[in-house]
Structures are given as C-alpha cells and as structure tokens.
Amino acid sequence: MTKIDRDGFTTNLGVLVATLGSAVGLGNIWKFPSLTGTNGGAGFLLVYLAATMLVGLPVMIAETMLGRTARADAVTSFEILAPRGQWEWKAIGWMGCAAALLIMAFYSEVAGWVYAYVFKAVSGEVSTVDPKVAGAAFAKLVSSPLTVLAWQWVVLAVTGGVIMCGVSKGIEAVTLRLVPLLFILLVALCVRSLTLDGAGRGLGFLFQPDFAKITPAVALTALGLAFFKLSLGMGTMLTYGSYFRDDQNIPWTATRVMLADLSVSLLAGVAIFPAVFTFGFEPAAGPSLVFMTIPAVFASMPGGTVFMTIFFLITAIASVGAILSLIEVPVAVLSERYGLGRKQAALATIAAIALLGVPASLSQSLMAHVAIFGLNPFDLFDFASSNVLLPLGGILICLFVGWVYGFDKTARSLSNHGELNNRGLIKAVFFLIRFIAPLSIAIVLLNGLKLI
Ligand code: PHE
DSSP, X not given: OOOOOOOOOOSHHHHHHHHHHHHSSHIIIIIHHHHHHHTTSHXXXXXXXXXXXXXXXXXXXXXXXXXXXXXXXXXXXXXHHSOTTOGGGGHXXXXXXXXXXXXXXXXXXHHHHHHHHHHHHHHTTTOOOOHHHHHHHHHHHHTOHHHHHHHHHHHHHHHHHHHHTTOHHHHHHHHHHHXXXXXXXXXXXXXXXXXXXXXXXXXXXXXSOOGGGOOHHHHHHHHHHHHHHTTOSSSHHHHHHTTSOTTOOHHHHHHHHHHHHHHHHHHHHHHHHHHHHHHTOOTTOGGGHHHHHHHHHHXXXXXXXXXXXXXXXXXXXXXXXXXXHHHHHHHHHHHHHHOOXXXXXXXXXXXXXXXXXXXXXXXXXXXXXXXXXXXXXXXXXXXXXXXIIHHHHHHHHHHIIIIIIOHHHHHHHHTTTTTSOOHHHHHHHHHIIIIIHHHHHHHHHHHHTTOO
16 A cells, blocks of 8 residues: 555644544534433433443544554555454445535534524524524524525535635634633623523533433433544544644543533533523424524623624534534545545535435425434434444444454554553553443444344
C-alpha cells in the first residue's frame, strides 16, 4: 500500500477542538433534551451516563487509537490493521459510511430548522411562553415542504462551501471561540430557568429516577445516544484519530471531550426542563421540544430577543463541526481509496445526502403518513443509525481491539510507545473494551430490538 501524504492536525489544541467540535452539536441542544423528555427523564439520563462512561469512553479511545495507528480512512484502516485474510473487518468502515449518510439526512434537516430559527428569533415570532403559539410557529415551519427542503439545502451548501474553500481549519478556530460563548449562554439560561416556579418539578424530572420507566427500548435509545453524542461506532473518531499527532495522549483527550460534551448536554437539560413544567409544555413533545422551550426561557428574560438570536446562531455554527466530521467519513474513503479529489468526494457525498434528505425533510409534511416498520423516514433514519448501526459498529470495534488487535499493541499505542506512564489505566480500558462494553452493548441491543 502506498503511503498517502495526509493532512493532519498540527497542534494538540487543534486536535482537542476538532474532536470536541465533532461531538458537540445538535446532539446536545436538540437530541439529548428531546430524548430525555420522551423517555421519562432521570431513568433515561442514568442509563445514558452509564453508557457514556462504561461503553462510550472506551470505544472512543479504541476507535481513535485504530485511526492513529493505521493513518488511513475508516475502511482501509481495517485492511491495514487486521491480520492477513481477515479483511471482513473493513465492513465496519462501510457500515460507518452508511450511518454517516443516514444521520446526515435528518441532521441537516434539523440544522435547517436551527438556521430558520435564527430569523424567527430576530422577527420576534417565537418570543412567547405560550405553548400554543410556540407549537404553531414550529408546525408552520416543518409542515411546509418547500421551506424545510430549502433550509436543508442551505445547510448542505454552507457545508459544501466550507469544504470547497478549505476553511475547515477556520471553522475550528471559530468553534474554539464560540463554544465558550454557547456555554455562557446556556449557563444564563439555566439561571433563568432555575428561578422559575416549575424549577423543582423540572429538576425532579431530570434527576429523580423512576426505575420502572427504564424499559429495554429506553435503554437502547440511551445507548444509541451515547454513541451518537460522542460520534462513535461509525468511523468518525477513527478518521479523526488518523489525523492525530503521535504525541497526543489519547485516553486523556477522549476523557476531556467526553466530560465537556456531557456538561453541555446537562446544561441544556437544566435550561429546558424547569421551563417545560413552568409554562406547561409537554416533556414528551419530541423533536419540537427545544424549539418551543428555549425561546420561552429567553422570552421570559430581559434582552431575550437578542440573546435568543445569538443562541440559535451559535447552535447553527456548532452544528457545522459535527456535520464536517460526519461527511469526513465517506469523503476520506472516496478520496483515499478511489483517488477522487477531496472536492469531488465532498460533492458526491453531499449529493447523496441531498437525495436521502428529501424523504427525511418531508416526514413532517407530505410524507407524514409513510410508515416503514411503523416509523416515518425521519425517525427510521434516526433509529437505524443511532439504535442499530452505531451500537453494532461499537461491538465490532470492541471485538476487533479486544480479541484480534490485542493488549500488547493497544498498550504500546495508548502509552505512545512507553512515553506515557499509564499502564494501569490502559489495563482498565482494555478490560472494558474486551468484556464489559461488547457484552453490555449486545444485551441492550438484543433486548431493545426484542430479539431475545
Ligand atoms: N456528535 C454529534 C452531535 O451530537 C453528531 C455526530 C454523530 C457527529 C456521529 C459525527 C458522527 O451533534
């Protein structure tokens, strides 16, 4: 195999920011609160936390390590690392490409809603604490097929533009400055939310688990969210790992990204649920929850319109880092395996997403009644990626590292060839990867899909 001259992250801070940029996105602001709401609150959060620590973190470390060792795209990496004759492992990379397209089909739609809300915030249309008015504004947007499609294409055009102009490094620099601002705005929202009448009920919903509500389906959704949040099980972290520097401390970087990502989600939860109970929103509203509740909290504080606009703007920008990392999986495969230029590869990927995006975008309007396995295309793409493909990719990655790649190579790689003094930590991580993570994913997956 010829060694391809590869681009890479040039500083350790750049690595951290890009990886964080992939993790932090609509998953924190949109998906985490809506799933916590529809799955009963604290019990879901508990399973999500366990899944993140015991499964997500080890898988993240394993995936990044594979990428950095192979220094190749998600498919080729397995050809390089698997023992001779065991090239089936590269299926993980192909599954990852499929997951990337499915996720992008609905993720770009939701990003489009966020873009649209920047303008709705400016116009004052959504400055309301009335669930009916807020619900009507959201319904007006998503039930208009042309509007949602147009916004989705704006998102894809912006993403394509970023890739064409090669300004992804610029995006990293922007993200680095904006993530702290998002943090500050979320903290301000939390303060406002915690001083509302319904704060106690909101916090109870979020933090007092009712164990009866933890069903196999809820557990699978929580596990799927853990994978989705940290961009795992589909080759994103592997591809990013391939750009890591040799002296990067992988376990430490992964831990910091996981903790930062978790804090953003928790802040979003604390900002939203007290308002849900104060103003009478429905916690189980699903995808619309954030688009109704966040404006309500802003509307109830001074200067709300300005802050609301900034909030949606930052969320829109934060989604770019995640989108770039999603697209990077097929783009790296197409350009490194098939010799396509990066621009052509990005164009082909974006065209595929635009096609798949049509049914996703029309799921709240023209195709609302289409049901495949009882789900509309939007929900189906979400379920098939987060609840099936990502956990499956996660198991395979664990089996590969834990049983094929082995402890010695893992230890060498995660200690940077003995430079880091972290053998105890590596042993613990390897134990999780070899036994705990694959077993728990298998149990949750089989139960959640009602296969056992
Ligand atoms: N982690 C991103 C988010 O939460 C989404 C994502 C999933 C990005 C999978 C890359 C790969 O918004």
